[in-house]
Amino acid sequence: MITEIKYKKQICDMGKRIYEKGFVAANDGNISIRVSDNEFLITPTGVSKGFMTPEMIIKVDGQGNVLEGIPPFRPTSEMKMHLRIYQVRQDIQAVVHVHPPYATAFAIAGIPLDQAIMPESVVYLGTIPVAEYGTPSTNEIPDAVQKFVHHHQGVLLENHGALTWGKDLEHAYYLMESLEFTAKINWIAKQMNGDRELSKKHVQSLVELKTKMGINSKSPIGAETAEGIHAQKITPPLEQSLSEHDINLIVEKVTKNVLEEMKKLF
Template identity: 50%
Template sequence: MRSDFEIKREICEIGRRIYNKGFVAANDGNITVKVSDNEFWATPTGVSKGFMTPDMLIKVDAEGRVLEGTWKPSSELKMHLRVYKERPDVGAVVHAHPPTATGFAIAGVPLDKYTMPEAIIFLGSVPIAEYGTPSTDEIPDALSKYLQSYDAFLLENHGALTVGKDLMTAYFKMETLEFYAKISLTARLLGGERELSCEQIGKLMDIRRKFNVPGKHPGCPSCNIEGVGEPVKQELKTNESGFDEKELTAIVAEVTKRVLAQCKG
């Protein structure tokens, strides 16, 4: 069993990584690690994740009460505690604002295409949890709908959240999420993603099971390939123009293609 100091040192290291990668700015984001069913180490409010030291971290209970430390907890701690309450398998939670993934969250476009083998095996599709006011129960309530099916979430007009059996797993899911978002955006600018076939997805899911990858994965809703957790249907929103998000994505891709063609001409 790892000591509290080792856990706190790892939290500071992951804080530096998400800061240096530009996943957070200023004092954004928060990280928690489960110690027991009623003890969690958490990053404090008002501190840059790139400049934390172990003595700044606080230990809280399942109700958010401070057990150790002199700093105040983040107002978004409720979101983390809801995850631990509803997902006993989760040992760590990372919340950040990776720019490209957050762009998808702001645009209201879920990352639900099955295109990259690595994302299919280690991440799964990524839904959008409906908007909630920060520091209230609105965000945990919106997130709760998806917790039993996914390990990575876009938070509408807010950012992203990833969970894992330990902190490194949760962090790597955040890295994979942003990488997946960047590639998805590039593919859409080039005319759209080409999804893998049901047969190809099935083989990748077999690999996931073979390597016993922990966590939730909704599987493929198109071909009913079994995942780990039941998929939640993500309803597309219709904006004032009358187009749904899939239609808008296709329109944006076509307009971008034509603009690039004109620039080349």
């Protein structure tokens, strides 16, 4: 049984990681962990997440009442957003909210990450929708996020940043890293007018693989693409430039990498 102090240290280490990674500036971002059915550890407001110490971390209940905390530290103003996710998904143990530059740019542009451009994002991440803008600290953001919590692993917060949730803190963080990486690659490919999607057939194979691997997050990328919703974005189709054999080799190679990454997580 992991002790609370270990969880607090994990949060501090993760704060350092998101700060050094450039996912947050100044005092931005917040992190939380569920420690029991109705107790949560959460980062304080007004503090750089890169320089936190365990005594700064606050314990709250599901209603947001402070159970333990040393003044002057108070819970993040985005606490309601974290608590809503825990309330809706009992299986979720950690939530990460940051402002990574590429993902935040997509959030500002209102563009979801829903193109099947890389096997990793189809298998591991799934679609990342945009949750409608809400005023920070009100119930508007939790309400906007709630509709996506069951079927997705994260969202872009319109004109704001990104949010992921996972079975533990490491998982929630890797989803965020993957989300930002997907946004970055997507943006670079767009500059080359080359954001071609995988064909319906290959997306379908990846979705089947995902099911076999027991990843139960929804992958609307596959479902939508299989129905042809994104078909108009495939210009030119991947098959025109690569042979069937080449594609199979690429899918096989990337699948192997994804499986190796997944082993680290589960």
